[in-house]
Amino acid sequence: MSGAALSPSDRLRAAGAAWRRLPALRRLKLIVGLLAAIAIPLGFVDTSLGIGIAAVAALYGLSKLPQRPKLVAQVALIVAFAYPEPSLSAILAVFFGVAHLPAHLRRFALPGVALAAAIAYPFFLDKLFTIPLLGEFPSVNTGVAMVVFIMMAVGLNVVVGYAGLLDLGYVAFYAFGAYTTAWLASLQFSQVKLHIGSVGITHSMPGLHLSIWLIIPIAGVITALAGVLIGLPTLRLRGDYLAIVTLGFGEILPQVARNGADLSGFNLTNGPNGITPIDAPGFGHTLHRITGGVLPVDFLSDPSGQNMYFWTALGLLVVTIFACFRLRDSRLGRAWVAIREDEIAAAAMGIPLMRTKTWAYASGAFFGGVSGAFYASFKSAAFPGDFYFNISIFILSMVILGGMGNIWGVIVGAALLSYLDREGLANIGAWINLHFHTSIDVPPYESGIFGLIIILVMLFRPEGLIPSRRRRAELHEGS
Amino acid sequence: MSTDARSETVPRRLPRNLPGPTGIVGSLLVLLVVGWLLTNLAKTPGDFFQILLFGLSLGAVYALVALGYTLVYGILELINFAHGDVFMFGGTVSAVFILEVFQLGSHERWYVLWPSVAACVVIAMAVCGVLNALIEMVAYRPLRNAPRLAPLITAVGMSFILQDVVLGWRGPNYITVPSVLPRSDVFNVGSVEYRWDELIVLLVTVPLLLALVYLVQRTKQGKAMRATAQDREAAAMMGINVNRTISFTFLVAGALAGAGGLIYVLWQTQVRFDSGFRLGLISFTAAVLGGIGNLPGAVLGATVIGLIQAFNEGLSWSAPGGDWTQSIVFSILILILVFRPEGLLGEKTPEGQ
Numbered sequence: 097m098s099g100a101a102l103s104p105s106d107r108l109r110a111a112g113a114a115w116r117r118l119p120a121l122r123r124l125k126l127i128v129g130l131l132a133a134i135a136i137p138l139g140f141v142d143t144s145l146g147i148g149i150a151a152v153a154a155l156y157g158l159s160k161l162p163q164r165p166k167l168v169a170q171v172a173l174i175v176a177f178a179y180p181e182p183s184l185s186a187i188l189a190v191f192f193g194v195a196h197l198p199a200h201l202r203r204f205a206l207p208g209v210a211l212a213a214a215i216a217y218p219f220f221l222d223k224l225f226t227i228p229l230l231g232e233f234p235s236v237n238t239g240v241a242m243v244v245f246i247m248m249a250v251g252l253n254v255v256v257g258y259a260g261l262l263d264l265g266y267v268a269f270y271a272f273g274a275y276t277t278a279w280l281a282s283l284q285f286s287q288v289k290l291h292i293g294s295v296g297i298t299h300s301m302p303g304l305h306l307s308i309w310l311i312i313p314i315a316g317v318i319t320a321l322a323g324v325l326i327g328l329p330t331l332r333l334r335g336d337y338l339a340i341v342t343l344g345f346g347e348i349l350p351q352v353a354r355n356g357a358d359l360s361g362f363n364l365t366n367g368p369n370g371i372t373p374i375d376a377p378g379f380g381h382t383l384h385r386i387t388g389g390v391l392p393v394d395f396l397s398d399p400s401g402q403n404m405y406f407w408t409a410l411g412l413l414v415v416t417i418f419a420c421f422r423l424r425d426s427r428l429g430r431a432w433v434a435i436r437e438d439e440i441a442a443a444a445m446g447i448p449l450m451r452t453k454t455w456a457y458a459s460g461a462f463f464g465g466v467s468g469a470f471y472a473s474f475k476s477a478a479f480p481g482d483f484y485f486n487i488s489i490f491i492l493s494m495v496i497l498g499g500m501g502n503i504w505g506v507i508v509g510a511a512l513l514s515y516l517d518r519e520g521l522a523n524i525g526a527w528i529n530l531h532f533h534t535s536i537d538v539p540p541y542e543s544g545i546f547g548l549i550i551i552l553v554m555l556f557r558p559e560g561l562i563p564s565r566r567r568r569a570e571l572h573e574g575s
Numbered sequence: 576m577s578t579d580a581r582s583e584t585v586p587r588r589l590p591r592n593l594p595g596p597t598g599i600v601g602s603l604l605v606l607l608v609v610g611w612l613l614t615n616l617a618k619t620p621g622d623f624f625q626i627l628l629f630g631l632s633l634g635a636v637y638a639l640v641a642l643g644y645t646l647v648y649g650i651l652e653l654i655n656f657a658h659g660d661v662f663m664f665g666g667t668v669s670a671v672f673i674l675e676v677f678q679l680g681s682h683e684r685w686y687v688l689w690p691s692v693a694a695c696v697v698i699a700m701a702v703c704g705v706l707n708a709l710i711e712m713v714a715y716r717p718l719r720n721a722p723r724l725a726p727l728i729t730a731v732g733m734s735f736i737l738q739d740v741v742l743g744w745r746g747p748n749y750i751t752v753p754s755v756l757p758r759s760d761v762f763n764v765g766s767v768e769y770r771w772d773e774l775i776v777l778l779v780t781v782p783l784l785l786a787l788v789y790l791v792q793r794t795k796q797g798k799a800m801r802a803t804a805q806d807r808e809a810a811a812m813m814g815i816n817v818n819r820t821i822s823f824t825f826l827v828a829g830a831l832a833g834a835g836g837l838i839y840v841l842w843q844t845q846v847r848f849d850s851g852f853r854l855g856l857i858s859f860t861a862a863v864l865g866g867i868g869n870l871p872g873a874v875l876g877a878t879v880i881g882l883i884q885a886f887n888e889g890l891s892w893s894a895p896g897g898d899w900t901q902s903i904v905f906s907i908l909i910l911i912l913v914f915r916p917e918g919l920l921g922e923k924t925p926e927g928q
Contacts, residue, residue, distance in 0.1 A: 262724045329913045336654050336727050344905035351902045544739025547732035554729045555717055
């Protein structure tokens, strides 16, 4: 910068550095003060929102207090909320309790508590408090969608976060998984009749009907193969070219799906109408009888089917997360990180670039396929719209917001954004319209909002909300 | 070591006089397309030439957008993902000016029509040029030293923001303008009909292309652009203000996209918030086909892509039809990137490595 005037971005960077130099207490006071300054005027518009932001400020202030007063304040907070919002009080109690555990226990307690809370979620959902601004907690149906999106984001994280390959067509894998389920468990190919472990349909029904439990791994493997097929010719390309090629594939496949109702006379995809209905997963009559009716025959006809879908999704997610952690720490995972950080150095160290990248692609595709296969069965449909390019960007923003390369970060980012997608944005829009007497329809602007989020994150916190330490070092070494 | 010295003189491999497998496959594909075109020419010569002329105009619009991709890629090695949306923004601004400021109808007198269109060209180019330069300042400049993928990601974000800005401004429906340009025939030979609006597209585009070539090849600013593209640091040491040169490049690219947007709206009479996304991708394909970073290449690639699209959608004998245009164009993109990443006119670059 040869003496040129400071650009806005330079000024911002300088301001950031000055902020980091402030003593911790000053920073704390400033943040709490700022939140209070936001809370008070908003309190006049919506009292509960004002209280909510004030509570967040208080919580943030609390976290910096010394041990003894912190404990006292926390207990006071729990007691204070015990009457008006008992559920909030309970959540706070668990949260504070976990935070007080010693570090080596906390590492396991936090995911454990989160998982337990997620499993029990359908039971205490209706007892939860209402969040200011955002409204009710997400419904179980939304929960299923959220878990599926988290799964996809964790899968994409393997490609983008670990191996550093920007994939702008990830949705193709998801949709491919969805169509695999649609082909293997619907009336689409009514020329043939094959039932393998299918539940919830009559035996005379034509078409392929495999058990969803079989299809999910099959779809994963087929999608992984598709990923290899796409990857083999393209992975030689450098980063940005690869991104465009994946995007190209992501645009070709939906057109095939749309035009696939008549491929020289053969109906492959049923065109724009999509394939529907798709069989539901289930445990069949035998298991239903043995377990005394605990395991439903099929999820669709069961009264608590929603919850079963939710728990199945959670189960798949846990497997996905476990697999991704093991992958990251494996020889292959370390090779991915090496390639991401410096491709030439990695090649010089004897890492086979093509094979390693192809594996990244295949693994990412596998998880995309699994989530697509499950979600298609949940929605009971597969449409060409499943390939919509915005979904790719949507999942990419989850990974970027959460922190590329860090699974916990990606989970948080994905949960947040998919909640906003399903319910949050609509609720925020409703809140704005209610309190400011406007009539803005927020959801159509979703992609722009997500675009804004990824720009802001890339500019100001490229390592994401919960960064992986290694990735952060990489992103900051240039500047 | 004497053996080493000897191996210097003996070539390791025989010179490749024979085409490799990719070359054979590529030639076969090209032959297939040429055969298909010739068959169509023999069957319906009238249609063929009419579609050829249409394809040239289409290619001209693509060329304006493709040049923007190629200019920016040449100087920053960045795929400006938002470029297609800048084009769309230009189209929308022009449409709004045509409808609400100049209030043109479909049969305006020439002394009303041409000054208004000229004003629209200037306005669209100015708005889009400034917009593109602003995008660079906000979304790409702070990331100059970040990993390569960072600005690409912000570019994708910018593309979505632009779409939503237009969505919020003009709503989700097509903005339709009256067909301002004269649609009468330039000539009508046999069954080949050539209309004025198609010719006007070329008449606006070609001078712009010539002006761009002049700017890049003959002016001092153009020299600075070429120097920056070649080696940013060395250019800075020679006293070139690199940031200003990059901004200028974005300005020029945006102005071309704005002109493209206006012409597109005048010709196709409609534009919508998402019109730019697909057209941008197709134009990017054109830029890659010609060899990215190469200005004549972008024009050549755009012409080829325009012709391919026109032939595919217009010819009657075993053409896949408009439903498949996108697939065909992106297959070309993928094939080119995989087999000949340097494009038709580009030089060997390490892009493919």
